[in-house]
Amino acid sequence: MLDFNAVVPSIPYILKGIGVTLQIVLGATIMGMVLGILLALCKIGKVTVLRIIADFYTSIFRGTPLVLQLMIIYYAIPQLFDINIDPMPAAILAFGLNSGAYISEIIRGGINAVDKGQQEASLALGIPYAKMMKDIILPQAMKNIMPALMNEFITLNKESAIVTVIGALDIMRRAYVVGGSNYHYLEALMIAGVIYYIMTLILTFLGKKLEKRMSRSD
Amino acid sequence: MIKVENLHKSFGKNEVLKGISTVIKEKEVIAIIGPSGSGKSTFLRCINLLEEPTNGVITIGKDIVTDKRTNIMKVRENVGMVFQHFYLFPHKTVLENITYAPRNVQGISKTEANAKADELLRQVGLYEKRDAYPNRLSGGQKQRVAIARALAMNPSVMLFDEPTSALDPEMVKEVLAVMKSLADSGMTMIIVTHEMNFAREVADRILFLDGGQLVEDTPPAQFFTEPKSARAKEFLEKVL
Ligand SMILES: Nc1ncnc2c1ncn2[C@@H]1O[C@H](COP(=O)(O)OP(=O)(O)O)[C@@H](O)[C@H]1O
Ligand SMILES: [Mg+2]
Numbered sequence: 423m424l425d426f427n428a429v430v431p432s433i434p435y436i437l438k439g440i441g442v443t444l445q446i447v448l449g450a451t452i453m454g455m456v457l458g459i460l461l462a463l464c465k466i467g468k469v470t471v472l473r474i475i476a477d478f479y480t481s482i483f484r485g486t487p488l489v490l491q492l493m494i495i496y497y498a499i500p501q502l503f504d505i506n507i508d509p510m511p512a513a514i515l516a517f518g519l520n521s522g523a524y525i526s527e528i529i530r531g532g533i534n535a536v537d538k539g540q541q542e543a544s545l546a547l548g549i550p551y552a553k554m555m556k557d558i559i560l561p562q563a564m565k566n567i568m569p570a571l572m573n574e575f576i577t578l579n580k581e582s583a584i585v586t587v588i589g590a591l592d593i594m595r596r597a598y599v600v601g602g603s604n605y606h607y608l609e610a611l612m613i614a615g616v617i618y619y620i621m622t623l624i625l626t627f628l629g630k631k632l633e634k635r636m637s638r639s640d
Numbered sequence: 641m642i643k644v645e646n647l648h649k650s651f652g653k654n655e656v657l658k659g660i661s662t663v664i665k666e667k668e669v670i671a672i673i674g675p676s677g678s679g680k681s682t683f684l685r686c687i688n689l690l691e692e693p694t695n696g697v698i699t700i701g702k703d704i705v706t707d708k709r710t711n712i713m714k715v716r717e718n719v720g721m722v723f724q725h726f727y728l729f730p731h732k733t734v735l736e737n738i739t740y741a742p743r744n745v746q747g748i749s750k751t752e753a754n755a756k757a758d759e760l761l762r763q764v765g766l767y768e769k770r771d772a773y774p775n776r777l778s779g780g781q782k783q784r785v786a787i788a789r790a791l792a793m794n795p796s797v798m799l800f801d802e803p804t805s806a807l808d809p810e811m812v813k814e815v816l817a818v819m820k821s822l823a824d825s826g827m828t829m830i831i832v833t834h835e836m837n838f839a840r841e842v843a844d845r846i847l848f849l850d851g852g853q854l855v856e857d858t859p860p861a862q863f864f865t866e867p868k869s870a871r872a873k874e875f876l877e878k879v880l
Pocket of ligand 1: 651654656674675676677678679680681682683
């Protein structure tokens, strides 16, 4: 039978995982965005070597399981470089590198969807490539891809639960610990589920608001 | 002065410009006319190197545009271009559209760039739209802003590629009026257009392109009454 009373005292402990989860997701998103933009620029650029590297990077990170990437970073870095890496930085690194690959594809698509005339008009005005990208093309691309980026962000928020395998104390891990301490796994996991679900709803809501704000020039 | 010598342009195996030569003097207004696909846009786009010529030499003032050592970005600052579909920056206001390049390419101060933009907006009759986004403008208004944006760089030549072809008929006039007054002010202009009356009235010379060749280069009075070539005659019969 369900007995939520057994886990209620542990709810604050599980809630603390929200901070950990958000830290991982935010860190990874920032890293993923920077990386994603750089990779996207490599992919659309004229330098063949950079294009091949960026495509190869993307295919590796999209073609292997995220949990594998996470474990390789967590276990292989200490083994190879003889330094210890804590679960949190390892998680941020893994998720950042991974979402960089996905985000770069989203951004590439967004850039390609911007009317070619925007580039022509920029060139005709003598605007240098870097400025054109930064001030003319990317802002328009960003607007097109906000929904896809928000989606990636929400997916990341949910998928971050797998950091539990390297012992980072996120929502998922804490729920698991609580469940293990009193054998009410189901109740603890359900509470974790509710927390993830509410976070998703909030992020979706914020994303919609952001999209609205960005489309004020439509 | 713009000098075009033996200009060739191919896209793959498709030779679009087959050796075009002409000289355009300062303050001259040139209308380029010809059937669709004859290479008018390509010719125009070669002048500011939006397309790279396959062969030939283009000189603008002292700059040999087709010379690899020439800084093409500098040349483009000096050559304004207006497109059929305007290509305003949709995420920038009218004022920002006009001041972006002067401020970020020429390094002009915000105050100075804004003052110049306001002056240009008055000139094209759109001062009250300075803080609007392009999506709030009609096609004719967008094109007038695009003209102001190009003029803000103080170009010595203006290129127009069918500037009124995407406009509803009632908006064509307002754009042509702006172009006419620009011509009257002494701007050197090269205009690809299907507006025959405008070409007849405003242009100093008509360049008639057909199949990638410059078939005729005559003053409008002659071109529209007694064209030299059979091809121009045929074309005029269709459009007039
Ligand atoms: N970027 C391009 N790539 C391949 N072919 C092109 C390109 N631009 C123009 N062309 C071809 O060149 C020819 C002339 O085009 P264009 O200069 O646009 O003609 P016009 O402006 O007189 O209608 C057309 O056959 C067109 O298909
Ligand atoms: Mg054309």
